[in-house]
Amino acid sequence: MVQNSEDIMTLSIEDANQLVVDNQKWAESIAKSVAHAWSLDWKIDGLDGAALEALIFCSRRFNPNLQIPFKAYARKRIHEAAQEAARKSKGWAISRKKDPEGHKAKEISQELLKQYPELMNGELILNSDTDSQENQKPLTGAEQEKATRLVLREMLLGADIIASKQELTQENVNPDEILEAKRMICAIALLEVIHQQLLWSIYWEGLSLRSLADEWQTDELNVIREHKILLEWLTKYSKNSKKVLLPKIRPGLRPIALKMKKNNVVGKFTELVKEVDNYGK
């Protein structure tokens, strides 16, 4: 091991190079997975080189004193590098023209990977329905399936919100799609300011739920569970708007909501609806 000028322990060059040799096939597997998901060629579209570069980068920065396995440390970084290479590739540009709907799904899936960064570590976080300590107990098979379905529902609804956002910013969009997008925006604009800010931060600004919780200096479970409730409300509202009450703010987020009220913060979607309505006037 070597101590660098910033007093952080890293591996010697020889050990770092050995890590690269030992994990090269694994890094290539990550590149292949990303390529497969987006119907690209992992070599022709340059994902192999990006993954290898990221592997080398990680090997040089890996601090073995942190007691984290190297693969756990490097996986997300290699994944992000492969995604970046994919976005810049010829295959990506070609798919935009040849298969606009398929390409739309690719762009949405990229956003989903930002919101659910644990996917890059090969896992889904399953959240409990309740506010109790039940998260800490291992789930039974049936509970795991129920919790998995809840997360997948959230991802599907999240994908729909991202699609709406993209439709509002793109050219040559189908009028029906614009109308659907506007309906979604107007629905969200009915929500409390803090709820609008939550959805804006996640779907418009691309923050993960954990990053938003850090920004708001609150427990991430407050944000995760509130996000889940908001998506459930959007589903019910889209099916029958007349019978659905607005969701209440959970106690853990009330101080933040009060602060927003004190500072006269206006909901981002409320502003967006006004902008759309005033367009051309």
Add this chain to the structure above:
Amino acid sequence: MGNDIKNKGIGGINKVSKTNEIKPTNEVSEVSEVDAVSGIQKVSQVSAVNGVTGVRSRHNTRIITLEEREALFKMINEEADDIFGKNSKRGNIAKEAVKMAIDAAIIKED
């Protein structure tokens, strides 16, 4: 009286045995030698069952594997049909996007 005692089964009085010396209370007993400290055992690496971040232990996680892909895709189809209705264009796009995100998470190691 001695006979009475014998008859009632009372045994004789034993001789007083020697008592141990009473040590004064401020005398410190000998301290036994301290054993050598045993060497620190090599700590085995923590397996990445739940990932790296500190908050992970609060969550239940599901590791996504190739074997689970079909089951997950089936759930995605069912949930999308429930949310968006069957054959909905928005639903199809959302479905494909989620499937791609799941696919990107699965590493097929050779």
